[in-house]
Every structure is written in C-alpha cells, then in structure tokens.
Amino acid sequence: MQLQINAVKLSEELVNQGYQSKIISSQHIHDLREEIASQHRQGLFDEEFYTEELAGFDFEIADGLVGSKSLIIVAAPQPPVRVTFNRQGESYSGIIPPTYSYETDRQIQDLLELQLKPAGFQAKKANLPWKLLAVQSGLAQYGKNNITYVNGMGSYHRLVAFISDLPWAQDPWQAPQMLERCENCKACMKACPTGAITADRFLLKAERCLTFHNERQGEIPHWIKPSWHNCLVGCLYCQKACPLNKDIPLSIEDGPVFSENETALILQGTPKSESPRNTIEKMESLDMIGYLPVLGRNLKVLHEQLGVL
Ligand code: SF4
C-alpha cells in the first residue's frame, strides 16, 4: 500500500526542517532554457563566463525520469565557514562564503527520499540555473548584486533543485524580480571593489566579479588588486554591505584547521594525488576538493595581504 504524500505536505515537512521551497511544474525547464538563451542572444553575457558557467546545464533532465512532473526548489540557510591555516607559528583564517558546501543538498536529498520513497515517488538532483528558478518560482528575489535573497535567510543560503514525479499543487511563475529595496540603495555597488555592479544594467558584469576569477584556474588578471581578495574562494563584500542581511545572524562556522605542513603543501599547489589522506578528508568536509588547484594561489594572495609571505 502506498503512503500519502503530496506537494503541500512535502513543503510543510521542508519548513519543519528549516528549509523553504516551491514545487512547480517541470514544464518550466523550457522557460529556463529560453530565458538563458534569450539573454545570450542579446549579448548580455561575457562569452567566457557563458561557456564556463552557463552552458553546462542539463535541460534534458526530465527525459531521464519517467513521468516527471515537478521541480522541487529548496533554499537552505548556510553560514560562511572559517578555515584556519598555520604558518611560521601563527594561525591565519580564510573565509568560505555560503553556497560552497553541498552538505545541505545531501540532507535535503535524504529528506526527500524519506518522504517520497514510501509513497512510490522519487526525486533526482537537477543541474539547472537554480538562482533563476528560485526567482521565477517566487522562492527568492534578486538583489542588485544578482545574488538571491530569501525571506528570513537573506543571501546566506544555498539553493538546490530536484526533478520529481510528485505532482505539483500550485504553479507560480513570474518574470525575474529585483527587490524593491534595491531601487533606492547603492550599498553593494559602493562596496564592490571591481565595478561588477553597475547602475546602467541589471545583470552583473560577471567578468568583473572576483568570484568568477578566483574560482577558475590560471593567473588572476592583473587589473584585480591583491587587496580586493577577502575570501579563500568567492567574495563577500556585496553581501556584507547589504542592509537586507543586517538582521540575519551571521554566525561564522568554524571549519577544519590545517597544520603547518598541510598549509605549506596547499601553498605549493600540491595536487590531490600527492596530498596526505588527512588533508584530503578536511578538503572533502568543506566540499573544496574541486577547488584544490586554485586554493594555493588564493591563499598566497591572502597571506601576502597579511605580510606573512
Ligand atoms: S545592498 Fe542594497 S542594492 Fe544591493 S542587494 Fe542589498 S538592498 Fe539591493
């Protein structure tokens, strides 16, 4: 006998666990694809950014799940993490902003399985433009910094989406919305050191954003001043300056501590294949293993700022 679950009950269960969600028709995958394609046709994306960040979505994912009906998009609160490195007898920290940890994805996947499986439904993680999906489904709104804001979480959250054969109950869909508060606010624009946020267009100049450059391998462009870097990867300046995050408790979580030897290996750019098991496990706990090729370079810049290199 199948147990009872529906979209409304599942949303309530997600709320009980501290998440927020929307469960909408999977037909909107086509709208997402068209929105990205349309912005690309209008020349709104830097080509390198488009190829590296936007061309890899799986808009065919519904074909892989027979009877797929809905998209479940979930926002989970996520704090920044402080990682400690040791060098020459001193400890130094590096911050990893929210969104880099997949831990909440795993927890939500487990919760969905627990709720859906006994009733004969399934949910599969979907590689789709999650920010756009969250905004168009009404789960989030865009800030002028093109970061998503969710009620009660501000920008300190991580989004994740799943394709499912669970029927949807309501199907909200709207044009991408910018927060009303942004109309008369320039705090993020002033805080951004690179000029990525501009008054003349809504879309971020992603090719100017620190996050785009310090997440990718290779040399960081010379126009980026070393003093602008503020995180191990990514950047928090525009989020920290935002008044909408003021009431969101920013309790930075303490992450692993890397010994002098581990710090030296990271600074040398030691690949995963030559890193000690312990170091790999710490990187995996941070979901940073994919960023290992850039961490040494980024950490060097942060240490140069502090005058320890
Ligand atoms: S800092 Fe101001 S303009 Fe920027 S996202 Fe926040 S409210 Fe909007």
Ligand code: SF4
């Ligand atoms: S993440 Fe940093 S570089 Fe990118 S827009 Fe925000 S403040 Fe500017």
